[in-house]
Amino acid sequence: MADLIEVDDPDDPRLADYRDLRDVTLRKHLEAQHGLFLAEGEKVVRRAVEAGYPARSFLMAPRWLDGLGDVLERSAAPCFVVSEAMAEQVTGFHVHRGALASMRRNALPSVEAVLHGARTVLVVEDVVDHTNIGALFRSGAALGVDAVLLSPRAADPLYRRSVKVAMGAVFSLPWTRLEEWHGALPSLTARGFTTVALTLAEGAVPIEDAVLGLDRVALVLGSEGHGLSARWQADADRLATISMAAGIDSLNVAAASAVACYVAARR
């Protein structure tokens, strides 16, 4: 059972994990340094715990204790009980979902483990926006993707905003980081995946044709600003495109991903 600890000093050092949640730069630094991430809201906290992430601590106002009673029951981490005003003072915003938890990151699984048994995977190069990362996970999980691989520079799926947008899919969908960017696509080809890169480059074929009849497919998506790198485009087994209206040259990466996953699920 978690110890319930009432805290009334907003500067209490035990609350350090919860400081200034809107300061992206500070948070990235703090979360990397301490190997933690923040779960926000009863549903997300519960999913994170059920997915096997150990809690470092919980922070909540008294009226949120009951909803997470069973989770607290089974945890040895402390639960800091604060007023709603103080929760706002510490985090820097009005915590309208109530419960927060600081979770320990687990070591990332190997690429091999993540790909085990997978038939459709998303491979994401340098997508840096947390909302987009969250959306890729949510749509991927709904539309039949089995795993997600992220390039070394892609945004963090466990960042608070990513988790929220993903509606918990970052916990249910297996994912990891590619250890190395350079040879990433050839190594997928070597594992029996056909790598299909979404691009506006010349010679790209409609996505339906690109995936038709394939067994194991890796859908490869590039960053928001510049799309895929030249290296990854050159390395992909196939170049595919989503046909668009005349005069319009791009879709948001999350929308493109949803369409590509949908089409791939019907290959």
Added chain:
Amino acid sequence: MADLIEVDDPDDPRLADYRDLRDVTLRKHLEAQHGLFLAEGEKVVRRAVEAGYPARSFLMAPRWLDGLGDVLERSAAPCFVVSEAMAEQVTGFHVHRGALASMRRNALPSVEAVLHGARTVLVVEDVVDHTNIGALFRSGAALGVDAVLLSPRAADPLYRRSVKVAMGAVFSLPWTRLEEWHGALPSLTARGFTTVALTLAEGAVPIEDAVLGLDRVALVLGSEGHGLSARWQADADRLATISMAAGIDSLNVAAASAVACYVAARR
């Protein structure tokens, strides 16, 4: 030619249109009251002007004047020239895109005018998030939608965040508000559209089957939280669904819309 007016008092009342851009409640009130909206960044300001919205004023730091020289040349509205620090002080955030303009809203066109010649339209019920509204416009424009109709309570496509996410598509894609929610779908059916509602309700058929071979299609999308109202589901000519993975019961409305538009474009 716009008058260039140097302003060095952040409380100058002529800057009222640009105050506290992050305060959603204040901005909604102020923008409705004065019939204005904010365009942010050289590209968006240019697109808004080219789409026929008259500028009330411009606000920018000196180094942004050149990029919009041709736009200022053709405008009679004043251009307030301020330091970057002062732009931040007035708007409440770091204006990294530089140029801002306060634009006058035009009267909304009639539903009839918006539907003229349209073959595929999006009908949006009560989507309240500006990011989602912007995403619906961006994907719709890219994937062959001809017009957008919004329920009375759907979020504002001209709100700063919507405009930004839409990448200007709120200016290029014809849209208006439905004057009345109750009879909206039957009136579209009467105009020759088959209304196809996206829903998880029983009896819904796969979206591909629902749109196959149709001439004029209205894709009907519900709000983020509760989906479509019972009224609109009952009134739709067809109920359609996007098949999802087992155990997952929803897609974000923007992702669902992208998939539906893509499928409808290939009907």
